[in-house]
Amino acid sequence: MGRAIVITSGKGGVGKTTTTANLGTALAQLGYTVVLVDADIGLRNLDVVMGLENRIVYHVVDAIRGKCPVQKALIKDRRLENLWLLPASQTDDKDAVTPEDMRSLVFELKINYDFVLIDCPAGIEQGFKNAIAGADEAIVVATPEVSSIRDADRVVGLLAAADVPARLVVNRISPQLVKRGDMLSQSDVIEILALEMLGAIPLDDQVIATTNKGVPAVLEGKSLAAKEFVRIARVLAGQEIEEKSSVGFFTRIGRALGLTASPA
Amino acid sequence: MDSANLAVALDLPCDDPGTPAALLRGTARGLEAVVSGRATADAMIDALTARLEEAPGFFRGSDVRVAVEDGPLAAGYLARLDELAERFGLRIVSIAPRDAVPQPNLAAGSAPGTQIPGPSTGDFAEEAPTGSALLPLAAVPAEAPPEPVVLAEAELTALVQLVEPGEVAFDEPTQTQIAAPIALAATPETALPPEAGPRLVVGPVRSGVILEHVGHVIVFGDVNPGAEVRASGSIVVLGRMRGTAHAGIGQDYGFILALRLEPQQLRIGRMVARAGDGDAPSDAEIAYATGDQIIVERYSGKLPRNLATSL
Numbered sequence: 001m002g003r004a005i006v007i008t009s010g011k012g013g014v015g016k017t018t019t020t021a022n023l024g025t026a027l028a029q030l031g032y033t034v035v036l037v038d039a040d041i042g043l044r045n046l047d048v049v050m051g052l053e054n055r056i057v058y059h060v061v062d063a064i065r066g067k068c069p070v071q072k073a074l075i076k077d078r079r080l081e082n083l084w085l086l087p088a089s090q091t092d093d094k095d096a097v098t099p100e101d102m103r104s105l106v107f108e109l110k111i112n113y114d115f116v117l118i119d120c121p122a123g124i125e126q127g128f129k130n131a132i133a134g135a136d137e138a139i140v141v142a143t144p145e146v147s148s149i150r151d152a153d154r155v156v157g158l159l160a161a162a163d164v165p166a167r168l169v170v171n172r173i174s175p176q177l178v179k180r181g182d183m184l185s186q187s188d189v190i191e192i193l194a195l196e197m198l199g200a201i202p203l204d205d206q207v208i209a210t211t212n213k214g215v216p217a218v219l220e221g222k223s224l225a226a227k228e229f230v231r232i233a234r235v236l237a238g239q240e241i242e243e244k245s246s247v248g249f250f251t252r253i254g255r256a257l258g259l260t261a262s263p264a
Numbered sequence: 265m266d267s268a269n270l271a272v273a274l275d276l277p278c279d280d281p282g283t284p285a286a287l288l289r290g291t292a293r294g295l296e297a298v299v300s301g302r303a304t305a306d307a308m309i310d311a312l313t314a315r316l317e318e319a320p321g322f323f324r325g326s327d328v329r330v331a332v333e334d335g336p337l338a339a340g341y342l343a344r345l346d347e348l349a350e351r352f353g354l355r356i357v358s359i360a361p362r363d364a365v366p367q368p369n370l371a372a373g374s375a376p377g378t379q380i381p382g383p384s385t386g387d388f389a390e391e392a393p394t395g396s397a398l399l400p401l402a403a404v405p406a407e408a409p410p411e412p413v414v415l416a417e418a419e420l421t422a423l424v425q426l427v428e429p430g431e432v433a434f435d436e437p438t439q440t441q442i443a444a445p446i447a448l449a450a451t452p453e454t455a456l457p458p459e460a461g462p463r464l465v466v467g468p469v470r471s472g473v474i475l476e477h478v479g480h481v482i483v484f485g486d487v488n489p490g491a492e493v494r495a496s497g498s499i500v501v502l503g504r505m506r507g508t509a510h511a512g513i514g515q516d517y518g519f520i521l522a523l524r525l526e527p528q529q530l531r532i533g534r535m536v537a538r539a540g541d542g543d544a545p546s547d548a549e550i551a552y553a554t555g556d557q558i559i560v561e562r563y564s565g566k567l568p569r570n571l572a573t574s575l
Contacts, residue, residue: 150471153488157470192488192506194468 002033004106004116005236006135006164010151012122014143015171015201018211020119021049022226023139025216026233028083032114035074037086037106039131040121041096044088050077051214052085061089064101070108079219084113094126099133106134115236124158132159138166139198144173144184149192156193168195169232174203199232201225286311295328295354298362301335305344316352319514324353326476333362467503469493480575489528498575509551517553519571521563525549532558 007020017040024036038046041061047053058073063086070086077083086109089096109116120131132138138159142152152168159166170186177183186200201207204225210217217226234240285303289296299308316323330345342359349356463477467485473492475481480497491507493499498518499511505522508529512518516533526544530537530551537551537558548563552571567575 150490153468153471154490157473160470192486194486 002110002112002114002116003137004110004118004135006039006118006120006132006138007141008120008128008131008138008155008159009122009141009148010124010155011142011148014141014148016122016141017046017049017119018207018217019139019141019169019171019201019229020046020117021211021216022207022218022229023233023236024083024115024117025077025080025218026230027115027117027237028077028080029218029230030233030237030239031082032237033082033084033112034115034117035084035086035109035113037109037116037118038088039102039118039127041088041127041130042090042093043121044090046119047075047085047087048214049211050085050216052077052087053214056087059087059089060105061092061096064097064105070105094121094130097130099129102130102133104134124155128155128158132162132164135164138164139169140166140193140195141169141171142189142193143171144178144186144189146184149184149189153193156195166195168193168197170197170200172203173200198235199228201228286315288312288315295323295326296331297328298331298333299337299341299345300333301337305341308341309344309348312348316348316354321514326354327357328354329357330359331362332359462497463495467501469507471507487522498571512553517571519550519552519567521548521550523548525551525560530558530560 007016007023009016020036024034028034036046036050037060038044039060040046044059047056052075055075058068060073062068063070063073074084074086077085106116106118116134118131118135121127140152140156140159142148156166168190170189173186174183178185186197190197202224204217204223206220206223207217207225210220217223218229220226231240285300285307287298289298297312299312303311328349345356348354462480462482463475465475465481465483465485467483467487469475469483469485469487469491471488471490474494475483475492476494478496480500481493481495482500482502483493484502486503487493487501487505487507487509489506492510493501493507494510494513495518496513496515497511499505499509499520501509501520501522503522504524504526505520506524506526506528508531509520509522509527510531511520512533514533516535518532520527520530520532524544524546525548527539529539532551532553535553535556535558537560545562549560550563550567551558551560552568553559554570
């Protein structure tokens with residue numbers, strides 16, 4: 001039985017889809033079978049980031065409505081043997097599926113694959129509820145901005161209410177800006193969110209460039225962001241627990257601070 | 265919880281306590297209105313209205329669950345409930361039969377003796393003179409005078425029974441009947457602490473969460489921006505207070521104490537203070553009301569004297 005992980009954030013534009021694509025690719029590179037599920041029905045773009053948009057025949061709503069078997073809606077990645085994408089529908093909206101639909105769909109996928117990564121839409125409405133319905137755990141993506149942190153905090157509370165344990169990925173950290181005191185640091189973010197931290201992705205031009213080409217940064221290899229995605233994937237897979245880098249240091253702080261779950 | 269039991273215990277000796285038209289009570293899951301399917305819609309609405317009018321501001325915006333006792337509601341009942349909810353700014357989140365959640369104390373309250381067929385209460389003259397609330401009250405000596413009800417004494421978590429006026433007595437003004445059960449809930453032992461014990465919460469209290477309690481609230485951990493803590497008593501945050509804190513609701517006294525007081529807004533009773541723009545000191549601070557202003561000062565380990573007595 002595999003694990004279903006939802007990647008969510010509350011706020012839009014913080015890098016959920018990019019994180020999903022890269023973590024999924026990294027996990028597949030590590031040898032696991034991975035399905036990426038785009039739960040952003042009506043505004044699909046995980047397929048674009050993965051460079052698989054022109055192969056879509058069936059999508060998640062078709063699979064849920066029984067228009068096709070789930071297997072048929074999965075698109076096999078052209079670069080990696082063990083990576084699949086279940087694209088969202090572009091013509092429906094969030095109400096086209098229910099949390100129960102998602103739960104049974106994700107359950108079915110978990111039987112056959114090691115990891116099911118669910119790309120959650122922004123917001124906390126129906127789409128969010130659908131996306132987290134089948135998830136065993138969550139990765140909350142936040143950028144070091146107060147607005148993003150505020151939304152992430154709300155989402156963490158909602159996840160706790162739904163009994164989904166959450167861990168944090170801080171995205172787009174700029175070490176230079178942090179050093180100058182112009183940006184919140186990982187530790188500032190952790191301090192507010194009180195969550196265990198998986199990692200911090202540095203702000204990296206290469207991620208933008210590769211994302212626009214439909215190639216996850218992890219596949220291009222050398223950038224700092226790619227390395228951090230791979231490291232997070234190893235942590236997720238349990239291959240690596242602690243790290244000696246600065247991120248590892250903050251991970252420890254995060255654990256120390258983040259043992260408590262949210263109330264209410 | 266003691267007070268809840270007490271209210272029931274005092275009810276027990278009555279032969280026929282009758283069925284209250286409606287109760288409003290606080291539960292672990294929030295506000296709950298227990299309505300009786302046997303009472304008339306008017307009686308139910310009157311009972312709830314009287315209760316809500318004691319502190320309309322406190323209940324505003326609350327979610328309320330409606331539990332229906334003794335069979336299905338008559339036609340038109342729901343519409344009236346809806347009206348009432350709108351009037352007091354309440355949101356009805358669920359309506360379910362009471363039996364779904366067995367509550368022994370309530371079962372004890374509705375005595376087996378009542379055998380009114382159907383929702384009609386027209387023939388109450390045949391019943392034993394009920395006065396469920398009045399009897400025990402008479403037994404209670406003058407030490408608990410039925411004074412005007414303040415929110416703190418109303419005690420959300422206690423079972424405050426509202427007795428349908430028509431059913432209770434024939435020669436008493438309605439006002440006393442409503443005051444009576446509340447005095448009941450706050451008789452002998454409970455008269456000492458009018459509030460429930462403090463509510464202890466393990467933080468962080470996250471954005472979007474509203475923490476409400478009649479009594480004092482103690483948070484172990486942070487209260488994040490966007491969260492709100494509301495208490496009729498005082499609020500202690502053993503961590504950073506970065507959200508909104510509202511202490512002393514309905515009574516205008518109380519304090520807010522935090523290891524780091526960096527709130528968005530502080531409210532005590534009817535007063536509001538906005539956070540200053542400067543950096544908060546790293547010491548514990550306490551905010552309290554004197555006269556018509558909120559004072560924030562370093563907490564040196566001692567409560568200001570008038571506050572200590574209010575606890």
